[in-house]
Amino acid sequence: MLYFRATDPFPLESADHTKLHEFYTRLAAGRLATTRCGACGRLAWPPRGFCGECGSDRFDWTDLSGLGTIHAFTVQEAGLPAGFDGPRVFAIVKIDGLRVFSILVDAEPSSIAVGQPVRLAPLRVADDPSGSPRWLPAFRPA
Amino acid sequence: MRKVALVGAGVSRFGVRKASYRDLIWEAGKACFDSMPAVKPRDVQGLVVGSVMPERTAFQSHIASMAAEALGIRPSALSARTEHMCASGTVGIRYAYAFIAAGLADLVMVLGVEKLNQPRGDEAILNMGTGVDREWEAAFGLTAPPCFALAAQRHMAEYGTTEEQLAMVGLKNHTHASKNPNAHFQKGATLDQILCSRMISTPLRLFMCSPITDGAAAVLVASEDRARDLTDRPVWIRGTGQALDGFQLTSLHEDYARWPALERAAQSAYRMAGIAPADVDVAEVHDCFAIAELIAYEELGFCRKGEAGPFVAAGRSDYGGDVVVNPRGGLIGCGHPLGATGVAQAAEVFAQLRGEAGARQVPDARVGLTHNNSGMGEHVVMIYGREA
Numbered sequence: 001m002l003y004f005r006a007t008d009p010f011p012l013e014s015a016d017h018t019k020l021h022e023f024y025t026r027l028a029a030g031r032l033a034t035t036r037c038g039a040c041g042r043l044a045w046p047p048r049g050f051c052g053e054c055g056s057d058r059f060d061w062t063d064l065s066g067l068g069t070i071h072a073f074t075v076q077e078a079g080l081p082a083g084f085d086g087p088r089v090f091a092i093v094k095i096d097g098l099r100v101f102s103i104l105v106d107a108e109p110s111s112i113a114v115g116q117p118v119r120l121a122p123l124r125v126a127d128d129p130s131g132s133p134r135w136l137p138a139f140r141p142a
Numbered sequence: 143m144r145k146v147a148l149v150g151a152g153v154s155r156f157g158v159r160k161a162s163y164r165d166l167i168w169e170a171g172k173a174c175f176d177s178m179p180a181v182k183p184r185d186v187q188g189l190v191v192g193s194v195m196p197e198r199t200a201f202q203s204h205i206a207s208m209a210a211e212a213l214g215i216r217p218s219a220l221s222a223r224t225e226h227m228c229a230s231g232t233v234g235i236r237y238a239y240a241f242i243a244a245g246l247a248d249l250v251m252v253l254g255v256e257k258l259n260q261p262r263g264d265e266a267i268l269n270m271g272t273g274v275d276r277e278w279e280a281a282f283g284l285t286a287p288p289c290f291a292l293a294a295q296r297h298m299a300e301y302g303t304t305e306e307q308l309a310m311v312g313l314k315n316h317t318h319a320s321k322n323p324n325a326h327f328q329k330g331a332t333l334d335q336i337l338c339s340r341m342i343s344t345p346l347r348l349f350m351c352s353p354i355t356d357g358a359a360a361v362l363v364a365s366e367d368r369a370r371d372l373t374d375r376p377v378w379i380r381g382t383g384q385a386l387d388g389f390q391l392t393s394l395h396e397d398y399a400r401w402p403a404l405e406r407a408a409q410s411a412y413r414m415a416g417i418a419p420a421d422v423d424v425a426e427v428h429d430c431f432a433i434a435e436l437i438a439y440e441e442l443g444f445c446r447k448g449e450a451g452p453f454v455a456a457g458r459s460d461y462g463g464d465v466v467v468n469p470r471g472g473l474i475g476c477g478h479p480l481g482a483t484g485v486a487q488a489a490e491v492f493a494q495l496r497g498e499a500g501a502r503q504v505p506d507a508r509v510g511l512t513h514n515n516s517g518m519g520e521h522v523v524m525i526y527g528r529e530a
Contacts, residue, residue, distance in 0.1 A: 009268065011277040045392060046278045072398060074291035076283075076343040079351075081271050082264035084283030090343075092292065092391065099392040103282045114299075125281075136281055 009081070010125050014132050019049045022061050027135045032066045032120045034098070035059040045098040066120035067142060068095030075109040093118055093139055106140045117142040143243040145530050147369040147376035150178030150362035151489035156477045157326045159356040163200035163257040164212050170253055170358035170482070171213040178362055180372055181249070183213055186362070188220030188250035190237050192230035192481035198269045199257050209253060219247035224481075227273040227516035228430065230254065231359070231484025232524060238363040239379050248365040254485035255358035266354050273516070275390050286430060286517075287351060289391060291343040293518055294433035297399040298345065300448065303436065305345055307451035309336040311432035312349045314460055315468050319475025321501040326355045326477030350432035355477025359486035366530070377495045377510075380527045381417070383410025387519035394519040404441035404513070404521040411511075411523040412443075419443030422465050422525075423507040424494045426487035428515045429472040435459075438513055439467070442523070466504045469494065484514035484522070491526050 011017075013024035026033040035044050037051040038058025050057050073091040080086050089104040089112060104112065105121055123138035152173025154166050161169070175181060189210045196202045205223040210216070220241050224234040231254035238250040260266045271280035274289070297303045313333055319325035331349055339348035369376040385406035388394050395402055412418060419442060427442070429435035436450035444465055445453040453459060459467040470476055470490040473483060491510035493499040510526045 009271055009276060009280045009283075011281055046390070071396070072292045072295060074288045074295060074343045076288050076291070077341045078348075079267060079285075079287060079342050080264070081268035081280075081283055081285055082262065083268065088283055090282070090284060090288040090292075099396065101279055101282070101284070101391050138282075 008126070009083070010134055010136070012128055013134050014128065020047050023047050024135055026061070026063070027122050027137055028133065030120070030122060032064045032095070032137055033061050034064060036062050043098065045100055064096045064098070068093040068100065068118055068139070070112065070114055070116045070118060071099060072114065073104070073112055091118070091139065100137070103138050104140060105138050144245060145366040145378060146239050146242045147364055147366065147378045148361050148488065148492045148526070149364045149369050149372045149376055150174050150181065151360070151492040152177050153324050153359040153486050153489050154357050155324050156355050156357035156479060158259050161356065163196055163202060163255065166255050166257060166356060166358040167209050167212050167253065170255065170360040174251065174360035174362060178372060181362060183215050186215045186249055186251050188217050188238070188241065188247045189215050190220065190222050190224060190234040190250065190252045192224045192234035192252065192254040192485060193256060194225055194227055194230050194480040195269055195272060196257070198272065199260060209255070215251065220250055228428070228478065228480050229484055229514040229516040229520065229522045230481040232487070232512060232514035232522040233484070235361065235363065235484065235488055235524065236382055236384065236522065239382060242363060242365050248368045250363045251360055252363060252485055253358065253360040254482035256479035256481045257356050258354045258479060259356050263354070278390060287343040287346060289518060290431040290433055291346050292391070293398040293437060294345050294431070296397060297433060297436065300397070300399055301451065303451040305337065306333070307436070307455050308345065308350050308432040309333055310454045311429060311435045312336045312474055314454065315429060315472035315474040316349065318469055318502065319471025322471050322476065325471045325475050326353055327471070327475050346431055346433065350474070352430045352473035352478035355479045357477060357479035357482045357486070359482045359489050361485055361488050361492065375496050377492045378527050378530045379524065381411035381413070381415030381525035382523065383407040383414070384522045385410070389517070389519065398518065399437060401437055401441050401518055401521065403519050404438065404515070407521040407523045408442045411525045415525040415527070417509060417525065421509050422511045423509050424469060424491060424504045425465055425467045425511040425513065426470065426490050427467055427472070427513040429468060429474050430478055432474065434515070435467065435472065442511070442513065461504065469499065469502045469504055484512065487512040487514060488524065495526060495528050
C-alpha cells in the first residue's frame with residue numbers, strides 16, 4: 001500500500017496543501033465552483049490563483065450551475081493507468097460558457113452523444129495520506 | 143547567426159528492452175560516435191539530454207551530468223537536460239542549435255533517452271499521466287489516448303474521415319518499420335489486423351497507437367567550420383519553429399481536429415528555411431496516434447484541411463507519393479521512448495539526406511522535416527537540408 005501512496009495521482013485538496021481548497025470544500029457540498037479574478041473579473045476554468053490576463057493574484061469564488069452539455073467524449077476501454085478501471089468515459093463538458101474536462105459516471109457508453117445534458121456528480125476518491133476525504137468533479141447524465 | 147549542421151547520428155534498438163537507463167545511453171552514444179569516427183568523447187563541448195521521467199522510471203535526476211560521465215564527455219560549453227514531455231528530444235536539438243548558432247559552442251551532442259517499461263505495465267501507463275495536468279486531468283485517469291481520441295472523433299464527424307483511413311496510417315508505418323532493424327515492431331501488419339485490434343479509446347485501436355517503448359538516440363551538432371572539417375556531407379539545420387496553444391485540454395482550440403500551434407510552428411520553420419511544404423521530400427511526423435499523423439499532413443500543408451484521410455488512402459504520404467512520411471516506421475512502428483523520439487526522427491532524416499537509409503531510402507531526398515509534439519497543443523518543427 002505504501003507503494004501506491006507514492007504514486008497516488010489525486011491532488012492534495014486540503015487548506016494545508018492548496019490555495020484552491022475552497023473548490024473542494026464546495027464540491028464536497030455538491031457545488032461546482034470556480035474563481036473570478038478580483039481585478040479584471042475574468043472567469044476561469046479550472047480555478048486559478050493567478051490571472052493569466054491581468055496578472056492579479058486576487059480572486060473570488062463563484063458557483064457554476066452544475067448543469068452542462070457534452071461537447072466531446074471518448075470511451076477508453078483498455079490501457080488505463082494503475083488504479084483506474086475501464087470502460088471509462090472521458091468528456092469535455094460545456095457549462096456556463098466554460099469547457100470543463102471530466103469523466104461521466106453512471107452512463108451507458110453506447111448511449112452517450114454530443115450535446116447530451118449532464119449534471120455534476122461529485123466523486124469521492126481515496127482519502128489523502130492524513131485521512132481527509134477527497135473529491136473530484138465528475139458528471140452523470142442529467 | 144552561424145550555420146549549424148548535423149554531422150553524426152545513432153540510435154539504440156527500440157522496444158521492451160532488457161536494458162538499464164544507462165545501457166540505453168551507452169548504446170545510442172556508441173552508435174552516434176561510430177557514425178563519426180573522427181570525433182572522440184573528449185572533443186564534444188556540450189551535451190543536452192532530452193528525457194522526460196527518469197525520476198519515476200529509473201529513480202534518477204541530474205541526468206545531463208550522469209549521461210556525460212557515462213559517455214566520457216566533459217562539457218566545457220553546454221550541459222543541460224530538456225524536459226518537454228514527448229517533444230523533449232527536439233527541444234534539446236533546438237538548444238544545441240541556438241548555442242552553436244550564437245557562437246557559444248562548436249560541437250554538441252544531443253541525446254534522448256527513456257526507459258518506460260516497468261515490472262508492472264499499468265505503472266508504466268500511470269507514469270504517462272504525469273504528462274497531463276495532475277490536479278485537473280490525471281486525477282481522472284487521463285493519459286494520452288483519450289486526448290487524441292477526441293481529435294479523431296471530431297475529424298471523423300467534421301470531414302468524414304474513416305476508421306479505414308486511420309488504419310492506413312498504422313498499415314503504412316508498420317510496413318515501414320518492418321524495414322527498420324531498430325524498430326519496436328518489425329513484423330508488419332495487415333489492414334484487417336489493425337481494424338480488428340483491441341479498442342483502446344474510441345475510435346483508436348491498438349495498432350493505431352504507439353506502444354510503451356524503451357530506447358535512446360543521439361546526434362552530433364556542429365558549427366559550419368567544424369562541420370566542414372569533419373565531413374563533406376553535413377546535414378544542415380535550415381529552419382525551426384515552436385508554438386503552443388495550451389497545456390490543458392480545455393485550453394486548446396475548441397475544435398480538437400484543429401491544431402493551430404502546429405500550423406504556426408511549421409510556418410516559422412518554412413519561412414526561416416525559405417521553402418514551401420511541397421519542397422519537403424521526407425518527413426518524420428509525430429504519429430503517437432494515427433489521427434496525429436493525419437492532422438499533421440494538414441497543418442504542415444501537405445494537403446488541405448480535412449483531406450488527410452484521402453491523402454493517406456491514395457498513397458500520397460508513402461514512397462512514390464508527394465512526400466514520404468515516417469520512413470523509419472514512425473512512433474507507431476518504432477515505438478515512442480518519449481525523450482528519444484525527436485532525436486531518432488533527426489537521426490532518420492540525417493541518414494535519408496546522406497543517402498544512407500538503405501532499404502528505407504527515399505530516392506534523392508534533399509529536404510527533410512521533423513515534427514515532434516507534446517500533446518495536441520504544443521509543437522516543434524525542424525527543417526533539414528543537404529545544402530546550407
